[in-house]
Amino acid sequence: MQFVDKQQRRAARTPLVVLVVLNIMLLTAVATLLLAQATPTAEPRVVTPRGELGADERATIELFRNARESVVFISTRQHVTNFWTRNVYSVPRGSGSGLVWDAAGHIVTNFHVIEGASEAQIQLADGRQFSASLVGASPQHDLAVLKIGGAGFVAPARVPIGSSGDLQVGQNVFAIGNPFGLDWTLTKGIVSALDRSLPNEDGPDIRHLVQTDAAINPGNSGGPLLDSAGRLIGINTAIYSPSGASAGIGFAVPVDTVMRVVPQLIADGRYTRPTLGVESDDEINDRLKSVSGIEGVFVLRVDPGSVADRAGLSAAQRTRRGVVPGDIITALNSRPVSRVGDLLARLDDFRVGQTVELTLLRRGEERTVTLELESGV
Template identity: 35%
Template sequence: MKSLNRILPIIAGAIAGGVIALAVSGGANTTHTTTTTVLAPAHGSAIPTSLGSSHGLTVNQIYRAASPGVVDIVVTSRGSGLGLLGGGAQQGEGAGVVYDTKGDILTDQHVVAGATSVKVTFQDGRTASAKVLGADPQTDVAAIHVDVPGSELHPIPLANSTAAQVGDPVVAIGSPFSLPETTTTGIVSAIGRGIQAPSKFTIQGAIQTDAAINPGNSGGPLLDASAHVLGLNDQIQTSSGSSSGVGFAVPSSTVARIASGIIGGSPVKHSYVGISLDSTMSGGARIATHPDPCGDPPVIPGAPGANAGLQAGDLIAAINGQTVSSTDAFITTIDKYHPGDTVTLTIKRGGQTHQSKLKLGTRPGTAQCG
């Protein structure tokens, strides 16, 4: 019997610290306490009994509506072993969501990273080979494609993740420990979390849940009470390597934007500033005053921030007139713009307020420090 390395990034506890590096709209160094990410299993809380009466579907109704659109994904990749023969082939397992009737399926980038072959298994047992259309390590979103008749596909609608509220009931479906179609329940524990992407930058707006998520859940849906995809299960935070009730999903708003680009054949690019922010400060986004853990200065020489005249200790109060209340707000706002866009920053320095125009760059493939 072949052993499967079930896919699910796990972080060993929260990372303490205050400086978050912004090599792009995301942090180059995730020292933010909420940026640690990996699919984290949790002790799944039961959905309130009122769910299904006036507040939405029951868990069983959600499962029956969505499960035909959830797939098991087994990925074969080359091993990284030492020696003349290398490590041989290795397998990993995750889940995915049918996106449309054309054969496009969404999953996490880390599920299909380095894949030499991808096999998809549908709820009814049918299998199909899949091709990786593209992946974005900055947001941990990927799209794969299967040649299956549209009549046999069951797309799951994407929810509006920006409308999610703490306490909303959720359902997770995936393949934990090679058990496809496993369904767990919980609530939205928090919104707007920052988690670490495979590129070591920060994914903003992640949804935290206590629904049990384990290795093999990666790429599967976190569903709302209408059986719509609120996010793709991505990571867990744990200090023991086992479920601790702290899981994270990439929000559907991000998934939809990235998937549209990948499936449409457009290159996915993210904006880049090139500064480190002190996440312990409030009232705006303050540029750090000391080098980050990798020794890089708060304002990277030659980066867009430096070219715009930004300095260590500057407080960024607004972007194009939109108030910036925190580091997270700055990252989220910048990520709405495209590389090459020019934005006007309102900066407070030395008791004075002035404005500076900044032309956004393109985020590097990986953060320099992570």
């Protein structure tokens, strides 16, 4: 009797087990269906053929490929002495860009890139590294020349030289350099303005600068500014930016200035500026202009034996009643001048031995003299 009860109980449980299994299978199927609907497909998208690059893109790519090898990465170090131990340490100072100038291994960069440095390391685009020596510098133009290589040195390709005298506002320009250490970076813009000037603590204003909106940042200094033909038209030198980063206002030393200064630095180690043999001072000059109402450069001293001395120029004289003006330079080659920095910068457009015409004012009488420019310091 007990055996029969067990059989009955088993028979009673069988439909229940089957029902549970069916419910589990149903739930599994539903869950699988919902999961399949919720899971995104993993099939890759079809790639759309791009087609040919635009003509301007191909030209930019070719320009960068041709110019890249001539741009170098410059890193500088400075020797410092520990006050207590008197040990000398070499510490990183900064970095910048440069341009291979000739097959002899001369590198053109900005003066401020290497100013205060004890040593400089040059890295070429092909990975070669060299210790550089300083050949010469012209702080007044913010230009410097370094030298790398030696016996058997093979210089990379150089960019062709252009001109800056025929630049036009609106034409395309390209900058290559190492902004923030990001080596061999290309940026593109236009010529925003021409003949800009920046004050220079080391001498006359830096004049004739090319203004561009091509992105120029710290580290771009010393790198080339190129035209759309890939020709060198300037050396990137400065930015105007309240934040210290690119604000769309950058400046480059024009290639016409580079072509005048760099050969002298290579040959003589320094730039010999043309001079008249007169001296003045902007602060005193501004006071005399304010008192007299005359716009010009007041001659405060004439160097004995100079071309100005031989031409009879007269300097201002100090008396008990004040300063008695001598000659006042009002124009150079018929172009007005009113500041000392302006006069020196105008003279810098000429070479030693060339002649210029000065317009002078003395005691209300105007006259002109022609002088041959001499060698300054």
